[in-house]
Amino acid sequence: EPEVTQTPSHQVTQMGQEVILRCVPISNHLYFYWYRQILGQKVEFLVSFYNNEISEKSEIFDDQFSVERPDGSNFTLKIRSTKLEDSAMYFCASTQDYSNQPQHFGDGTRLSIL
Amino acid sequence: QKEVEQDPGPLSVPEGAIVSLNCTYSNSAFQYFMWYRQYSRKGPELLMYTYSSGNKEDGRFTAQVDKSSKYISLFIRDSQPSDSATYLCAMSAGGNNRLAFGKGNQVVVIP
Numbered sequence: 255e256p257e258v259t260q261t262p263s264h265q266v267t268q269m270g271q272e273v274i275l276r277c278v279p280i281s282n283h284l285y286f287y288w289y290r291q292i293l294g295q296k297v298e299f300l301v302s303f304y305n306n307e308i309s310e311k312s313e314i315f316d317d318q319f320s321v322e323r324p325d326g327s328n329f330t331l332k333i334r335s336t337k338l339e340d341s342a343m344y345f346c347a348s349t350q351d352y353s354n355q356p357q358h359f360g361d362g363t364r365l366s367i368l
Numbered sequence: 369q370k371e372v373e374q375d376p377g378p379l380s381v382p383e384g385a386i387v388s389l390n391c392t393y394s395n396s397a398f399q400y401f402m403w404y405r406q407y408s409r410k411g412p413e414l415l416m417y418t419y420s421s422g423n424k425e426d427g428r429f430t431a432q433v434d435k436s437s438k439y440i441s442l443f444i445r446d447s448q449p450s451d452s453a454t455y456l457c458a459m460s461a462g463g464n465n466r467l468a469f470g471k472g473n474q475v476v477v478i479p
Contacts, residue, residue, distance in 0.1 A: 258411075260411075285464045287466070287467075289467070296372075296469050296470065296471050297412065297458075297469040299467060299468070302464070302466060304464070309464075310465065310466055312466070345412070347467075349464060351464075354400075354419065356400075356402055356414050356417040357467060358414060359404070359411035359412045361410050361411040362410075
């Protein structure tokens, strides 16, 4: 069964450094998402992306965050200047391009900021 | 009032018992309702997906949605040790819109 893949599985970064999290969505999917889950808390929506532009973003997704689809298969989340509170699991999800299909998630990247 | 509420208290049941989980929500725009299962160090795995009110059954799993009460449930019949996981409810206003999640219920099925 096709799946969303995320790399790396664990990223350790010094505070203030830039980090890029990578995702390969399911191949025929056209909507892409990033969520995060801080330890012990809910999964929170960050951003959705369709047709090469952001379609929706949350208040968490401020100027330090950006997303990109650099080629036909990858979808990336960049955090420009990481803070301690960015430590979390980051999940990528994707769905097909019609309204009645659910989102499918990858296994996440655990981001640890030191 | 929180958008989605799910009592996160861990739940331990003996093998073969019925597991009952539920969520309440406040946003009446929500129309799509999901249950995801999450194993340790893994991403959410879609279990059930329903639109609007009603029941949906898939094997040992039944999802119920009551939009008038803003209440959704998941029932697991004949629970197995392999059902031990965290169960997350999630919902959205539209099929491609953001998901709002509950905090998750950790379920342990004891052999």
